Amino acid sequence: MSIKAAKASDRTGEADLHGRPAVTMRRRGACPALAAPMATGDGFLVRLRPAGSALTLSQFASLARSAAAHGNGILEITARGNLQIRGLRAETVGQLVADIDVAGITVPDGPAIETSPLHGIDPEEISNPAAMEMALRSTLHDLLASPRLAPKLSLIVDGGGAFGLSALSADIRIVAQSGADWLVAINGDGEAAMPVAIGSAEAAISAVGEILRLLATLGQGRRARDIDPALLRTRFPAMDGIRSIPPRAAGMPLAGSHRLEDGKTILGVRPEFGQMRSSDLIALLDLAQARGATAVRLAPGRGFFLVGLPADTVPAMQIAAAGHGFAAQPGENSEHIAACAGAGGCGSALYETRTLARRFIATAPALFDGSLTLHLSGCAKGCAHARPALTLTGSAEGYGLILNGLAADLPDERIAGGQIDFAIERLARTIEDNKDAGESTAACLTRLGATGVSKALRQE
Numbered sequence: 001m002s003i004k005a006a007k008a009s010d011r012t013g014e015a016d017l018h019g020r021p022a023v024t025m026r027r028r029g030a031c032p033a034l035a036a037p038m039a040t041g042d043g044f045l046v047r048l049r050p051a052g053s054a055l056t057l058s059q060f061a062s063l064a065r066s067a068a069a070h071g072n073g074i075l076e077i078t079a080r081g082n083l084q085i086r087g088l089r090a091e092t093v094g095q096l097v098a099d100i101d102v103a104g105i106t107v108p109d110g111p112a113i114e115t116s117p118l119h120g121i122d123p124e125e126i127s128n129p130a131a132m133e134m135a136l137r138s139t140l141h142d143l144l145a146s147p148r149l150a151p152k153l154s155l156i157v158d159g160g161g162a163f164g165l166s167a168l169s170a171d172i173r174i175v176a177q178s179g180a181d182w183l184v185a186i187n188g189d190g191e192a193a194m195p196v197a198i199g200s201a202e203a204a205i206s207a208v209g210e211i212l213r214l215l216a217t218l219g220q221g222r223r224a225r226d227i228d229p230a231l232l233r234t235r236f237p238a239m240d241g242i243r244s245i246p247p248r249a250a251g252m253p254l255a256g257s258h259r260l261e262d263g264k265t266i267l268g269v270r271p272e273f274g275q276m277r278s279s280d281l282i283a284l285l286d287l288a289q290a291r292g293a294t295a296v297r298l299a300p301g302r303g304f305f306l307v308g309l310p311a312d313t314v315p316a317m318q319i320a321a322a323g324h325g326f327a328a329q330p331g332e333n334s335e336h337i338a339a340c341a342g343a344g345g346c347g348s349a350l351y352e353t354r355t356l357a358r359r360f361i362a363t364a365p366a367l368f369d370g371s372l373t374l375h376l377s378g379c380a381k382g383c384a385h386a387r388p389a390l391t392l393t394g395s396a397e398g399y400g401l402i403l404n405g406l407a408a409d410l411p412d413e414r415i416a417g418g419q420i421d422f423a424i425e426r427l428a429r430t431i432e433d434n435k436d437a438g439e440s441t442a443a444c445l446t447r448l449g450a451t452g453v454s455k456a457l458r459q460e
Contacts, residue, residue: 427457
């Protein structure tokens with residue numbers, strides 16, 4: 001967003017009882033952007049997406065220092081590659097915005113437009129999504145700024161390449177088909193989204209504009225899933241005849257060293273469970289800069305890429321990253337865990353999620369075959385993961401275990417606080433004893449069901 005606009009809009013014009021400027025509050029479910037921070041158990045939270053998901057190392061370090069100065073020093077990268085800064089106070093939000101301005105970080109107005117993280121440097125890329133994003137924002141500026149659009153409206157521009165975005169769901173997808181043509185689809189990931197238009201960049205932008213107008217007409221807060229298919233066909237009569245290129249599965253894991261076809265080396269790193277302390281991030285960035293890294297690209301999957309490292313420096317950087325709490329090797333079990341800030345990081349949390357996550361990794365390795373996500377939520381809000389998962393929710397009585405659901409769902413089994421270690425071990429043993437040859441952990445748990453898992457957990 002325009003930083004000046006953010007400075008103006010982070011105040012309501014009123015002051016609180018202590019004479020501090022009041023911060024505009026948003027309901028839960030809205031997007032906690034710079035202009036509308038969200039109250040959480042550890043203060044205010046803001047979420048931002050730099051233009052193109054790109055930062056210099058010095059800009060990223062400046063954000064980390066600002067997070068320490070004005071918040072609680074904790075930064076997070078979300079599953080969609082957005083950056084969150086936690087623990088802000090009403091009087092420090094404006095100071096954070098000022099620091100972002102000084103650092104020269106551009107945070108565009110309106111809904112986030114997610115682009116392929118390696119845009120412009122991936123030789124396998126079909127077309128440059130950054131240029132498409134700029135064209136969308138320029139041509140559709142007024143529509144994208146409409147207050148009638150849902151705060152969490154999501155747009156994806158996928159240029160293809162080694163790290164594509166086919167696994168991410170979105171309201172509107174703009175996907176490169178060739179150097180000249182783009183596909184526009186709505187409501188879903190690369191497989192499920194419904195194609196509505198295909199053609200030149202200009203035709204794609206026009207189609208996106210039509211969809212935005214439809215959403216604004218339907219009423220405030222509506223999403224692409226709310227558009228009547230019959231109405232959609234009146235606006236896009238050729239949609240049923242569209243033949244698009246099948247989406248390509250992501251060919252590159254986030255964490256680890258990757259050499260692109262043109263010889264460039266990038267290092268993907270993931271903060272443990274998506275969360276990092278300012279001091280650790282600054283130390284990692286200082287080391288990366290000293291070894292020749294030139295840029296950072298935030299990426300879906302709760303991590304980022306370091307760009308520009310000479311290949312011979314990567315092994316030492318991977319070791320250094322691990323020492324600062326970052327996974328820099330593919331296949332680490334922590335990538336299958338979504339954990340919120342937890343007790344000590346959030347006043348709403350009822351247990352230390354990260355401590356328990358490490359216990360799961362050590363005691364229940366059978367869970368981490370890649371077939372499911374383990375969601376550790378300190379309370380029933382479920383901030384860290386919005387999709388069904390194997391979920392452990394904190395409660396006043398202990399824990400609630402949900403086999404395939406959200407943190408707010410009714411637990412399939414309740415676990416007393418002092419029994420959690422026993423429950424973890426019992427769950428791991430149940431999977432090991434009951435998994436058929438070739439069966440995934442997720443399939444095994446589904447087959448056992450709530451009755452089978454509950455029975456196993458209650459055995460002495």
